[in-house]
């Protein structure tokens with residue numbers, strides 16, 4: 001961290017500020033005294049320093065971070081990729097391609113079981129399905145809630161597919177005990193109390209990027225979970241708000257190589273919410289794999305026209321089968337080139 005002091009800062013003020021920084025944060029402070037201003041260079045772990053507090057000091061003119069404010073999620077301090085292993089032995093982030101597929105919402109036993117069988121036959125390794133749904137309208141279908149979780153478990157029992165489903169509140173954590181991956185949706189990416197509580201569990205967490213969140217904010221949210229002791233975080237790019245209205249969101253695929261370089265955590269792409277259109281899912285899935293994604297999360301419905309949520313972006317099982325063949329084919333090709 002670099003701090004530029006105001007020209008009127010006295011020697012006494014400088015000394016007392018330096019002493020305060022050293023004792024409060026345990027950092028080493030280097031001082032460069034120029035003709036017009038004095039610059040401080042803070043060396044050591046500056047993650048706990050509140051930049052706004054520093055800015056608020058009378059003698060401070062400007063502050064710059066030169067190090068990322070996240071530590072546990074940072075590749076600099078953990079160069080090797082994090083590989084997340086589920087209880088059935090499935091690994092995410094080990095260089096293979098993981099596909100999570102299923103409906104936006106769990107609607108009935110027949111629906112979820114039929115889709116689970118179909119996506120499994122096409123090669124998906126994880127079943128998705130929302131039981132608690134964050135809907136823009138309070139009048140829209142809110143999910144089957146606890147019953148939805150039971151139906152997901154029934155589909156898991158029948159197919160052996162691990163399940164991923166969204167949590168919306170802290171008081172539900174116990175209810176999610178038997179879920180393989182807990183999803184934190186875009187709308188809850190900065191629900192810090194929820195993130196802190198999930199940090200106390202050992203559950204794999206699929207953390208989706210907020211609708212208007214920067215890459216650094218996504219990593220800071222991952223840091224919240226990791227700071228509590230849970231390192232099992234999977235990052236998910238699911239599209240962000242831009243001025244474009246043709247697609248539901250703008251899928252920021254450059255986030256994939258950026259996240260992979262800044263962090264050691266696995267990165268998954270959601271082309272369904274990323275575009276809002278089923279016709280765009282295949283090309284964006286291919287692009288995500290080419291960009292280096294560790295996995296995809298794709299909405300599939302046995303009758304998209306009748307889906308209770310997100311039908312327009314849901315693939316039929318047949319369309320999904322085609323997408324799965326394409327992306328696994330591309331992944332095999334990329335791996336064979338990398339091994340040459």
Ligand code: PEP
Pocket residue numbers: 104130134184185186187208238270273
């Ligand atoms: C979902 O996965 O159905 C969902 C609501 O996702 P997001 O939080 O990315 O909008």
Ligand code: MN
Pocket residue numbers: 104105273299309310
């Ligand atoms: Mn959805």
